[in-house]
Amino acid sequence: EKGGYEHFMLKEIFEQTSSIHDTIRGRVSPQNKEVFLGGINDVIPKLVNARRILIIGCGTSWHAGMVGEYLFEEFARIPVEVEYASEFRYRNPVIFEDDIVLAISQSGETADTLAAIKLAKEAGATVLGICNVVGSSIPRETDAGVYTHAGPEIGVASTKAFTAQVTVLTMMAMLVGYRKGTLEKEEYHKLIEEFSHLPEKIAKILEKDQDIKELSKRYIESTNALYLGRGFLFPVALEGALKLKEISYIHAEGYPAAEMKHGPIALIDEHMPVFVAATKDKSYEKIVSNIQEVKARKGHVIAIVTEGDTVIADMADYVIEIPETLEALAPLLTVVPFQLISYYIAVLRGCNVDQPRNLAKSVTVE
Ligand code: F6R
Numbered sequence: 360e361k362g363g364y365e366h367f368m369l370k371e372i373f374e375q376t377s378s379i380h381d382t383i384r385g386r387v388s389p390q391n392k393e394v395f396l397g398g399i400n401d402v403i404p405k406l407v408n409a410r411r412i413l414i415i416g417c418g419t420s421w422h423a424g425m426v427g428e429y430l431f432e433e434f435a436r437i438p439v440e441v442e443y444a445s446e447f448r449y450r451n452p453v454i455f456e457d458d459i460v461l462a463i464s465q466s467g468e469t470a471d472t473l474a475a476i477k478l479a480k481e482a483g484a485t486v487l488g489i490c491n492v493v494g495s496s497i498p499r500e501t502d503a504g505v506y507t508h509a510g511p512e513i514g515v516a517s518t519k520a521f522t523a524q525v526t527v528l529t530m531m532a533m534l535v536g537y538r539k540g541t542l543e544k545e546e547y548h549k550l551i552e553e554f555s556h557l558p559e560k561i562a563k564i565l566e567k568d569q570d571i572k573e574l575s576k577r578y579i580e581s582t583n584a585l586y587l588g589r590g591f592l593f594p595v596a597l598e599g600a601l602k603l604k605e606i607s608y609i610h611a612e613g614y615p616a617a618e619m620k621h622g623p624i625a626l627i628d629e630h631m632p633v634f635v636a637a638t639k640d641k642s643y644e645k646i647v648s649n650i651q652e653v654k655a656r657k658g659h660v661i662a663i664v665t666e667g668d669t670v671i672a673d674m675a676d677y678v679i680e681i682p683e684t685l686e687a688l689a690p691l692l693t694v695v696p697f698q699l700i701s702y703y704i705a706v707l708r709g710c711n712v713d714q715p716r717n718l719a720k721s722v723t724v725e
Contacts, residue, residue, distance in 0.1 A: 366706070367713045368514035368606070372698050373565055376558045378509040378519040379691070382526045387554045394534045394551065396527075398505045402459075405485055406535045409459045411438045413484075415447055415475045416463035417722065419517040419601060423489075423524035424463050425594035426690050430528055433687060434536030444471035445725065447478070454482035461487045463528075465512060465520035466721040467495025474725070476500050489527050491520050505531070514713045515720050516606050518698050521598060522691050529554075529687065553685050557692070560682040564695045567679060571696060574661065574677045575703035578632050581609055585623060585658075586697070587616040588636035589646055595636050595690045599697035606712045607705035616642075616649040627658040634700065635675075636693045639665040640686040650674050661700070663693050 364370035387394050399406070406412075412431055414424035421443055428439040442452070444462075448471060454460070460479035464472050467490040476497065479486050488497045488504030491512065498504055507523035533550055536542030578584070584603055588596035597613035604611045614623055616635070627633065633653045637646045647670060653660050660675040665683050672678045679696045705712045 366514065366702075368516055368518060368702055371512055371514050371519045372695070372702065374510065375519050375522050375695065376562045376565065378523055379526055379561065380558045381508045381510065382523045383530070383554055384508070386530055387551055389551055389555045392548050392551055394530050394537070396505050396530060396534060399487060399503045399531070402485060402487065402503050403535065403538060406435075406437075406459060406531075407539045409437050410455070410457055411440065412459045412461055413447075413454070413479070414439060414441045414461045414463065415444045415472060415479075417444050417469055417471055419521050419598060420463040420465060420469075420472075420524060422594045422598040422601065423521055423528060424461075425597065426525050426591060427461070427463075427528035427532070429591050429594075430532035430687060431535070434532040434542040435539055436541045437535070442475070444469065444475040448475045452478070454479055454484050456483040458482075458484040459487060460484045461489065462497055462501060463489045463524055464497050465491045465507075465517055465524070467492045467497040468721045468723050469497075470723050470725045473497060473500060489524055491523065513720075515715055515718050516602055516701070516712065522694065525690055529691075550685060550687070553688055557684070557688065560684060560692055561695060564681050564692060567696070568699060571679065571699045572703045574679075575700050576707060578704055579707045581630065581632050583626065583631060584609055584611040585626070585631060585633045586611060586613040586635075587619065587633060587646075587649060588613070588693075589616050589642040590640060591687060591690050592636035592638070592640075592693055595694050595697065596634075598694055599634055599636070599701070602698055602701035603704065605718060606701055606715050607708055607710055608716075609704065616646055619649060619652065624652065624656065627653055627656040629657040629659070631658045633658045633660050634697065635660060635662045636697075637662045637664050637671055638681065638689050638693060639668065639683065640689065647671060647674075663696050
């Protein structure tokens, strides 16, 4: 049932060409130039008028939530707080009745996320869910929600569920922003059009699979790794680092690239691989200087860049080119090479990638 792939994780990484399509099917229509999310249609007015949104989740779902924060801020001008469910539930969180609480969970069974939802409901907030497993506990506990439709995810390390979560968050933020008038019609239509090209762009990245395997060999003895990104790609750096540590057991940290000089840069020497999400966007010039800073300290730079980028190609040790896309959609593409790098490093180290030590697919105890 691994469909000819050696592991579920690899199968699920490759499935992202179709899973993204499944997530947007019937929801994004390039013909009518519209986004429609049936599951939350009735609460759109509440979202449009929301004073703030609280996003809760754990692990990879929390990273998707971080991308959501940038998206809602950008498109809908709504302040967002992203909370670890475990922290949120045991603090004394301030929850207003007019808050929208958005819980993100692949399994729909994560104990801490469920507990946080109960708390939000008691406080009278509107609680929405973004889940993958149909009929699981979280969709039953929430007022409304959107399924990710990524299909069953068996590998413990979340891959296609993450891109599906980010896809749903993007659709939601676009829809709310457009209705609210903070996202211009032209931009909204551009996003809708670009959505339909994402599956083929992901397929193009996956064609580089063997090159990525080759470059991964260089890092199988590493004991540490850094992941850097800015803006929409900062959460992708966090996700890249989590993928590496959970399946390869190499210690990795994700940082906003500019934070390096506030501490982590002290770690950089010739043994340190630094994975950088550096596609062309508003912060491109800044990330180029961050790469120079790493190179000046002899770090090894592996950069994910936009096709045709020669500037970074001249500075970095390796570049992985990915197709150009809109800035807000870049997380959906840049995360894919990071997933493959983690997969190959872990496999080459002899790790059990589908069932890493100490981890369970669904964390139903706190
Ligand atoms: C990482 C991973 C975990 C989960 C986390 C939340 O690859 O899979 O970090 O993301 O345990 O799980 P869900 O999304 O099921 O609530």
